[in-house]
């Protein structure tokens with residue numbers, strides 16, 4: 001228990017304690033070295049664990065729409081490069097975010113009965129053991145922490161290959177992505193009625209319907225947003241996701257756990273996108289150390305949260321282990337006995353490895369002290385809202401992994417808090433939950449491995465490539481590299497003047513370089529033509545400015561009026577869609 005408040009929580013050293021879980025970084029890293037091979041084998045070689053069923057396209061974002069000025073779609077969510085038209089289509093965010101491989105629709109009960117061995121009728125490929133892939137149980141359980149993906153929609157979802165769609169850099173960024181993260185973190189505002197000292201302020205949480213919960217969440221969000229906006233007026237650098245003071249009202253272990261789960265999931269996503277990063281100007285997939293330094297290394301608490309999640313999932317997997325054996329309630333492949341046995345053996349290899357350390361997370365200390373039931377309900381509802389928020393993610397691949405991981409954490413929480421080993425009534429997990437749980441564990445496992453490698457690269461910079469080394473080179477700095485016209489470089493002079501590193505940094509732009517011997521001073525007439533083109537371009541720009549001014553003014557006034565009105569009503573206010581910037585002659589030349 002002393003470890004809970006350990007000041008060492010943020011330091012990343014082998015002996016530092018991952019607070020709220022009783023394990024050190026080195027224990028978890030050692031554990032991961034044993035678990036990872038079995039986990040990779042399970043998630044990469046079995047049909048059961050390499051396909052996931054979810055509703056990717058038929059659910060709409062229940063929290064905002066583009067009409068409200070919030071941006072959830074890919075078109076306005078991409079800001080990695082200023083002008084994506086300059087790069088090949090395959091490197092653009094719109095392409096990187098698309099799903100690959102076949103999609104198979106969930107078969108109806110009739111087909112499942114008629115074709116028990118081939119219910120998907122070969123739509124995922126001929127060699128796929130379909131009886132391992134199809135989810136026979138469509139029902140939900142009120143103990144779920146996630147919105148079961150087929151709930152409330154007509155479609156029953158599609159099966160997607162996780163192997164064909166690895167979690168990696170997609171270029172999804174900008175206001176849309178921030179909006180989602182911001183809303184996810186806002187779910188961390190627990191209602192005061194969950195706590196004994198304020199229980200009289202409101203009825204028990206379970207008396208409220210989901211719509212009322214959503215409404216309350218939106219109202220709370222608006223309050224937080226207002227505080228943030230006021231803060232930003234004084235300090236424009238206040239981050240989008242910042243503490244407002246409101247969240248400190250009810251600091252408790254459960255709330256901390258909720259925050260840590262979300263932040264750890266965010267850290268794991270960031271790790272994967274930095275590890276499997278596409279340099280959109282060269283087309284090379286490679287680890288990006290600068291990305292890691294900016295998003296993780298400089299924020300040790302995020303890494304600590306990632307390790308915390310690893311401890312949490314290890315505990316859930318270890319706790320579930322005894323229920324997954326032969327004779328238990330789980331069948332992995334109904335139509336293929338051999339594949340079923342093989343999958344089970346691989347599952348047990350993972351759970352046995354996960355159980356090889358003493359209990360590293362004590363779930364029994366949560367939801368005690370009298371306020372347990374309502375706090376637990378609140379916890380669950382907030383987690384469900386996070387899972388609904390995934391429908392607001394404007395990139396298919398990110399949505400797939402976002403949904404899978406929220407479902408994975410939801411399942412882990414269900415196992416930790418709803419599986420009472422002394423109780424007969426133990427919930428049986430659905431296929432989707434099992435797949436999500438083990439794949440989320442695999443994500444964390446590969447994040448831990450990547451972070452260790454990244455740390456080594458930072459400690460021994462010579463192993464990193466030049467572009468990766470510069471911690472100053474933020475992801476958002478890429479636009480300048482990619483789109484600004486570059487001057488002709490005389491290579492020798494530059495190498496001498498700036499050293500080897502900068503000469504290599506120029507590498508991606510080799511096509512712009514010209515050997516000194518071929519370089520010629522432009523003629524007088526060329527210079528005149530060039531100057532004249534600039535004058536014409538400036539004239540066009542000024543004239544266009546005059547013509548467009550009234551229309552722009554009306555548009556700005558209208559959009560500000562709408563934002564002001566929403567703020568007045570206490571509804572979430574979308575980001576500004578206009579900005580003042582210096583004009584560029586570039587397009588007119």
Ligand SMILES: Cc1cc2nc3c(=O)[nH]c(=O)nc-3n(C[C@H](O)[C@H](O)[C@H](O)COP(=O)(O)OP(=O)(O)OC[C@H]3O[C@@H](n4cnc5c(N)ncnc54)[C@H](O)[C@@H]3O)c2cc1C
Pocket residue numbers: 167168169170171172173174177178180181239240241262263264266267269270273302390393397398399401402
């Ligand atoms: C559900 C989801 C899934 C995504 N999946 C992918 C993907 O697979 N591939 C991909 O390339 N992009 C993905 N993205 C986008 C990616 O997460 C970032 O939003 C994007 O790269 C822009 O990053 P950013 O630097 O603006 O900061 P963001 O990562 O968007 O973070 C926003 C703010 O949150 C805070 N923050 C950041 N990390 C943490 C943390 N761990 N804990 C607490 N606070 C934190 C910081 O204040 C930061 O400024 C996904 C986004 C979402 C919402």
